[in-house]
Amino acid sequence: MKTIQHALTMKLIVLTSPLTFAASSTDLTVTGLITPVSCTPSLSNNGLIDFAKISRQDLSVDKRTRLRDQTLDLSIQCTAPARFALMMHDNRDGSAIVNSEIYYGLNHDSSGNKVGLYSLNFDPSTTVVDDLPQVFRTDSTVGGLAWSSSNGRPIPIGARSFLGFTNVAGSSAGPIAIRNLTSRVTLETVISPTSALDLSTEVPLDGSATLDIIYL
Template sequence: MKRHLLCSLLLCGSAQALATSTVDLSVQGLIIPAACLPQLSSGGLIDYGKFAQQDLNLETATRLPVKNLHIGIACNGPVRYALRMADNRDGSAMVNSEIYYGLGFDNSGNRLGVYSMTFDPRQTQASNTAQIYGTESTTGGLAWRTSNLNPIDIGSRSYLGFTDVEGSVSGPTAIGILGGMVTVQTVINARKNLDLSVETPLDGSATLEVVYL
């Protein structure tokens, strides 16, 4: 009897072990009816033209003239969204920060420099509100920075959004049409750090993405 009881207990234990050797997978998401189309003036092209290597600082980085682009985001209805940017020249920025994007490499593989893109809420308008405030999330939209009028550099790992409520921590509000001006600041590496023996093109490229919330 004891042997039968022991065998029954072992079988029960084996059955439980087998029962816990599986796991369920769920695939979820939400398809929304709204869609947004972002656009930049000049086709999103910043062109500094030609300049001589002697125009660059030898020992320190050189700031090129600030450039501005008009930005427009048109949605087919009010929708909550945020913006982020992906560097298509990842690894070429001379500064390791999510708000700086690379300009590619010179002939010897040296990093040419960086650029950043800044949104200014004071120069941003929305179709359904008189004043826009900027807000930012570094947690994928779980928490948001207190909204204000300070300029914000768009990052590759954080969300940038806009709201019509000053001092809010609730994130972006639903916006249909957004328009404004963005500032692009470009910095070239010190001349002593570069191989400029041949023509060297600046090769910055990034993708601005609308993230639906």
């Protein structure tokens, strides 16, 4: 009898306990918007910056050396006015000597040492948008959910921040629709100290990045 009573007691506990079963399914939702507008970016000289050969004597032994700044002309042509932003993807990710979204790597030498870094800097004062009298930049670190107050200060193009353009100073409304944009961007390059590099053979500067247009 004791065995039977114990079994009945257990059964009552199970029947009176709240259900705690885990769900055996979940939903997946896919959203998006296909836009008929397309924008094409291009850089002068096919986006190539060539420093040619640099003598080790022109580089610091124990400090980083900044090379002479270089410029490229940036053009963005859209089939119709479009709201967009810029980002840049480092194709040599992890090789910059400073870990920051605004710095991109120059790859490694034969011993695996990081060669240096560079940044690509946008200046509103050298930018022309359609027939607007003046251009300001605005940026977003939250994927376009909020925008910084627009201003005319230069800014590096980041790998995790949106860079947009507007004709209103002090606005946090985000980028305006643009059809044609031209600007001159500046490349700033820094090389590691020669004491941190393997110079037993020639060391190539091997930077590569992709400039992306983000439609808003």
